[in-house]
Amino acid sequence: xxxxxxxxxxxxxxxxxxxxxxxxxxxxxxxxxxxxxxxxxxxxxxxxxxxxxxxxxxxxxxxxxxxxxxxxxxxxxxxxxxxxxxxxxxxxxxxxxxxxxxxxxxxxxxxxxxxxxxxxxxxxxxxxxxxxxxxxxxxxxxxxxxxxxxxxxxxxxxxxxxxxxxxx
Amino acid sequence: xxxxxxxxxxxxxxxxxxxxxxxxxxxxxxxxxxxxxxxxxxxxxxxxxxxxxxxxxxxx
Numbered sequence: 628x629x630x631x632x633x634x635x636x637x638x639x640x641x642x643x644x645x646x647x648x649x650x651x652x653x654x655x656x657x658x659x660x661x662x663x664x665x666x667x668x669x670x671x672x673x674x675x676x677x678x679x680x681x682x683x684x685x686x687x688x689x690x691x692x693x694x695x696x697x698x699x700x701x702x703x704x705x706x707x708x709x710x711x712x713x714x715x716x717x718x719x720x721x722x723x724x725x726x727x728x729x730x731x732x733x734x735x736x737x738x739x740x741x742x743x744x745x746x747x748x749x750x751x752x753x754x755x756x757x758x759x760x761x762x763x764x765x766x767x768x769x770x771x772x773x774x775x776x777x778x779x780x781x782x783x784x785x786x787x788x789x790x791x792x793x794x795x
Numbered sequence: 796x797x798x799x800x801x802x803x804x805x806x807x808x809x810x811x812x813x814x815x816x817x818x819x820x821x822x823x824x825x826x827x828x829x830x831x832x833x834x835x836x837x838x839x840x841x842x843x844x845x846x847x848x849x850x851x852x853x854x855x
Contacts, residue, residue, distance in 0.1 A: 645827050652832045656839050663843040664852065696817050701824035702835070732855040739851060744839050768854045 633686060640689040650681055653709060657718070660737050670719050670733050677718035684712045687778065703789075706745045707782035710738035714776045735771040742767070742781065746788050763788065 637646055657672060687708050688700055719733045729736060743764075767784060770776075797805065809815050825831050842848055 648827045648829055648832050651829070652827065652836065655832075655836045659836070659840050659843055663840070663848075697824075699824035699826055704824070705827075729852050729855045736852055736855040739855075740839070740842060740848065743847075743851065744835075744842050747842075765854065772855070 630682075633682060637682075637685050637689055640692060641685065646685065649685065649705075653681060653684075656741065657737070660740060661719075666719070666733070669721065669723055669727070669730055671722055673718055673720050676716050676720070680712050680716040680718050683716065684708050687712070703745055703782060703785050706741050707785060708778040710741045710771075711776045711778040711781055713738050713741075714771060732772055735768075739768060739771055742785060745785055763791075 634646075641649070654677070657677065661667070661670070661672060688705065691700065691704070692698060713734050717734045719737065721730050721733070723730075770780075770784075806815075
């Protein structure tokens with residue numbers, strides 16, 4: 628199955644506009660992360676890997692649509708699949724020999740930001756160092772760094788966190 | 796137990812009568828319009844520029 632077949636299929640499932648909007652959605656975040664955290668000279672974005680990452684996220688999401696008979700995916704699902712595939716494909720790649728710890732895990736750190744925004748959609752600083760939330764967040768970071776990542780486990784984690792947040 | 800022929804015939808009849816439809820799940824997501832993308836990405840940029848983001852980077 629060639630690349631053309633996959634992209635034609637994705638355009639049919641989502642529409643060409645949806646695919647373009649999703650690429651903008653993810654790439655703008657990648658660029659802002661890169662610029663704001665001043666990663667230049669330490670890390671670079673491999674665009675070929677990023678392209679493959681976009682393809683894999685959309686292909687995985689596309690399979691859900693007929694299975695669940697839904698046509699609009701929610702942000703938790705989109706974010707979970709994006710975070711998981713970024714950690715698997717690693718579009719950010721390190722260029723220098725003397726590494727900082729945060730450079731080794733730069734893909735995981737970016738993915739965590741994606742998840743954190745969904746955890747706290749309204750207030751970026753909200754209760755981050757609340758004792759309970761902090762313990763949970765440390766566990767999530769550990770999971771992203773050292774465990775096998777699957778979009779469905781991330782989705783469940785986000786849903787669980789939001790349930791806890793809403794019940795406080 | 797039905798024979799494979801009986802089971803298949805019965806299955807195809809249920810399919811024809813619309814008895815095998817999945818329950819539709821709610822359409823619970825936003826449409827990914829450019830306006831929506833820009834609003835969500837502005838919120839993401841706020842997070843990246845916050846003190847929280849610096850704390851997050853220290854966790855890695």
